[in-house]
Amino acid sequence: DQQVKQNSPSLSVQEGRISILNCDYTNSMFDYFLWYKKYPAEGPTFLISISSIKDKNEDGRFTVFLNKSAKHLSLHIVPSQPGDSAVYFCAASVEGAQKLVFGQGTRLTINP
Amino acid sequence: DAGITQSPRHKVTETGTPVTLRCHQTENHRYMYWYRQDPGHGLRLIHYSYGVKDTDKGEVSDGYSVSRSKTEDFLLTLESATSSQTSVYFCAITPAALGEQYFGPGTRLTVT
Numbered sequence: 001d002q003q004v005k006q007n008s009p010s011l012s013v014q015e016g017r018i019s020i021l022n023c024d025y026t027n028s029m030f031d032y033f034l035w036y037k038k039y040p041a042e043g044p045t046f047l048i049s050i051s052s053i054k055d056k057n058e059d060g061r062f063t064v065f066l067n068k069s070a071k072h073l074s075l076h077i078v079p080s081q082p083g084d085s086a087v088y089f090c091a092a093s094v095e096g097a098q099k100l101v102f103g104q105g106t107r108l109t110i111n112p
Numbered sequence: 113d114a115g116i117t118q119s120p121r122h123k124v125t126e127t128g129t130p131v132t133l134r135c136h137q138t139e140n141h142r143y144m145y146w147y148r149q150d151p152g153h154g155l156r157l158i159h160y161s162y163g164v165k166d167t168d169k170g171e172v173s174d175g176y177s178v179s180r181s182k183t184e185d186f187l188l189t190l191e192s193a194t195s196s197q198t199s200v201y202f203c204a205i206t207p208a209a210l211g212e213q214y215f216g217p218g219t220r221l222t223v224t
Contacts, residue, residue, distance in 0.1 A: 006154075034212055043202050043215030044155070089154055098143065098162055099170065100213060102155040 003027045004092050006103035014111050019077040021106050023090035026071065030092040034100065035064060035075045038087045047088075048075070080110045115139050118203050118216040126224055131190040133219050135203030137183075143206045144186040145213060146170075146178060148199040155202065161186055193223045 005024045013019045021035075031052040036044035050057040050064045050073070057064050063076045077084055087107050091100040115138030125131050135144060145160040147170075157170030159178040167178050175197060177189045190197055200220050204213040 009152075032211075036215075041218070043204075043217050046212040046214070049212060091155075098168075099145070099157055099160055101157075102147075104152055104154040 004103040021075040116216040135186040141205040145204040
């Protein structure tokens with residue numbers, strides 16, 4: 001039972017354009033969502049998060065959008081840079097649950 | 113960067129042998145987690161700890177045990193390794209139940 005799904009295993013975007021990574025969830029109890037970025041041979045690093053009381057959170061080039069009715073969140077990267085090439089994981093949590101549920105990941109490749 | 117290390121970083125072992133992976137933190141965080149990362153599955157929680165001697169199971173805990181005798185160390189043990197446990201293992205820490213987790217560099221385990 002995959003509660004958090006990233007249906008696109010890979011995404012290729014031209015440098016300077018917008019990258020949009022998508023994530024869907026099934027558990028309506030989730031109230032906190034995060035995006036992580038992972039380079040090869042390294043551990044994931046936290047990128048940005050959003051609480052269910054918001055529908056948008058922005059941090060520099062990164063913006064996360066949350067659509068609770070559709071149980072969908074997305075990460076926008078503008079403009080995309082070569083260093084953004086990595087695997088991106090979305091994750092979700094229920095307050096008090098003490099743990100995160102991760103999606104399968106999307107490999108983003110930024111082409112020069 | 114969060115002060116979190118994992119040892120060993122790489123290990124090759126034979127089926128049926130016991131294996132222990134160590135996660136060490138210098139942040140004095142309460143919560144510690146063990147995940148495995150496999151292609152197509154993202155990060156899956158094996159076990160986690162919410163304090164010294166306080167642990168609980170994650171979604172893929174079969175075949176694994178954990179121990180936490182002091183705040184800074186969280187050990188993951190495969191009592192009798194199987195080829196299905198070949199994976200990359202990540203440890204993570206966080207000071208609060210709800211919030212971003214900080215990951216270690218990972219241990220690549222191969223069971224032959």
